[in-house]
Amino acid sequence: MKNTDKREEIMRAALELIAEHGFHGAPMAMIADKAGVGAGTIYRYFEGKDALITELYRELEGKLLAYLQEGYSAADPTRERFLHVGAAVLRYFIASPLHFLYMEQYMNSPFGIALKRDRLLGQSDEGDLFFKSIFEEGMAQKVLKELPIFVHFALTFGPLIVLIRDHILGLISLDDARIMQITEASWDGVKR
Amino acid sequence: MKNTDKREEIMRAALELIAEHGFHGAPMAMIADKAGVGAGTIYRYFEGKDALITELYRELEGKLLAYLQEGYSAADPTRERFLHVGAAVLRYFIASPLHFLYMEQYMNSPFGIALKRDRLLGQSDEGDLFFKSIFEEGMAQKVLKELPIFVHFALTFGPLIVLIRDHILGLISLDDARIMQITEASWDGVKR
Amino acid sequence: MKNTDKREEIMRAALELIAEHGFHGAPMAMIADKAGVGAGTIYRYFEGKDALITELYRELEGKLLAYLQEGYSAADPTRERFLHVGAAVLRYFIASPLHFLYMEQYMNSPFGIALKRDRLLGQSDEGDLFFKSIFEEGMAQKVLKELPIFVHFALTFGPLIVLIRDHILGLISLDDARIMQITEASWDGVKR
Amino acid sequence: MKNTDKREEIMRAALELIAEHGFHGAPMAMIADKAGVGAGTIYRYFEGKDALITELYRELEGKLLAYLQEGYSAADPTRERFLHVGAAVLRYFIASPLHFLYMEQYMNSPFGIALKRDRLLGQSDEGDLFFKSIFEEGMAQKVLKELPIFVHFALTFGPLIVLIRDHILGLISLDDARIMQITEASWDGVKR
DNA sequence: CATGAATGAGTTTTCATTCAT
């Protein structure tokens, strides 16, 4: 097992346990066990539990952004670009429900609050920049309502977040047709 | 201090501490301290920490629903009713940010997952019924797109949730004008 | 309800709860509840939990001794007197299994150890004197083996204690015929 | 210190403290302290306090049975076999008074009641079988009275239990001569 | 006298982290 493999096993184990049982329902010993490593080994790869939680979040965020960029072309019309990203978000989280549960839990905990505050103070992160260009261009082209970027983001992605949760909980089933329909309806909230 | 006062002091203390520090950052001893009661006293009013957390959620949910119903008239046109409720949600949480932080944290934790599953199995709760009538009537009147209720809910309230969080984090400032604008834009996502 | 009634209700409740659940499995609040009095009321009749436990033991011991003396005649032959007392012990505890469970638990706990040590230092208690006369007279008459009183006591009452427990646990069923048989067999252990 | 050593240190500490102070007079922290281990360490070896108490009882019982079997020969006459076992019980507990105090306390608490009931439902334990053969053979040979095994057991071992307690409390002193005398007298209660 | 809500010291138990191997 390569070094890197161990690190990944730890993250995979943490993801599964925390997504299902929350930050407390997941003791380090249990994570180590599930990862097939010794309890002390986690501390060779992560400073502590908080660091593990935070680094895992960053990792998942990176994977999401990478997926969203697949097949994305800055040359496409604004609407196409949004539809691509919106549908990709839905598909990504439907395929990786644990990622969703983990990320939501993280963002709605004091960890996430701290993260958001940090980003507000520092520069925008990669993800924000990514979405921002769509909305700014859309407004420049008079295709979108004149609203702050945060509002555009909320109007378009807010519905997706709620629906992904509903899907994961089994309240609704999102197939490809519905994904298109929803993404388009999201767009309707911001278009002129 | 009346019986009821102590129970309320405990809930107030728990709300503040958990909203700010999360479920773990808030030990029972700290809650008792902040509430001005003995550690054992909490257990006279709540079976344990989990029960306190859950009952507090129910209480906050009840308060929110009560507020949404103020000035709500089933006789108003569909759109007015939605605008009333949507704006009320925003105003409520802007006035009570701790309620929002607590409820979001709860809903995105294993507690909330369990709650949603329970509600799915049992009958809908009061809140669901409340929103449902607006969307069902809107579809009957051909004012709204033909979509499952869960999708209507997501398209309209999803944006609000995201924006409330942004407001509380100071990323954006929601004044009355913006509240109207946003609520109307939310409606645009579902109207035909 | 007279004062005295309350005291008795408390003792009755304590007896039942402690016999069944042990000294810890029986919190003061539970005893008060079962007795139908307020938790504070117990402290008007007993100094504290230890005092309640000890006074209850003394009370039960007194009742047992009173029962053993019923129909007992110092004029009877030694063997009759023993058979009377032995059979009475069995009948008493079979009729009052909670008394047995409580007294055994007490005697085998640090409470009982302390009690025995106290009695050793001070004068013998009423009960000891009671049995002592039978064995001393029996030895004087050359009917019994020449043994220390404690040994006589052990040889005759030891079997009874074990059998009462077995009966209460349902391992064996003691009817009148068996009671006689056992009492007589106990006597055989000490007679010449 | 080997693994096993720690487990044994914990049991030794628990034995001493519980024998002397009872199940409550012996907090886990005190046991850990006396054992020279951290408080959490106990939980690596035992599921909780109840498990520690129960496993310690089983361990002591095992040691007792092992001692009784030393030098025991199924080929010896019934009476010799009983005298061997009876005297061994006395010698064992006189040498290990803490074992006696602990086991008696256990058997007379709700723990012991539960244990006896369990054994009644399941098959007899090793110890029962051990004694049973002596009494059954004795009856078959017409050496012993025709009585249920439980009664034989009570008549022979009941006295020993009481005397061991008296010895430990200092009420009587059991030397080898007395041990023989008592064991023989016990046998007299059951022989024809 | 009686009450029972309130208390907080004391208990069991958990778990992130360390460190000898």
Added chain:
DNA sequence: TATGAATGAAAACTCATTCAT
């Protein structure tokens, strides 16, 4: 580098006792 037994500080929770009503 990896381990996992050991730790002990900190957590949840209990309960004998008090005291204002």
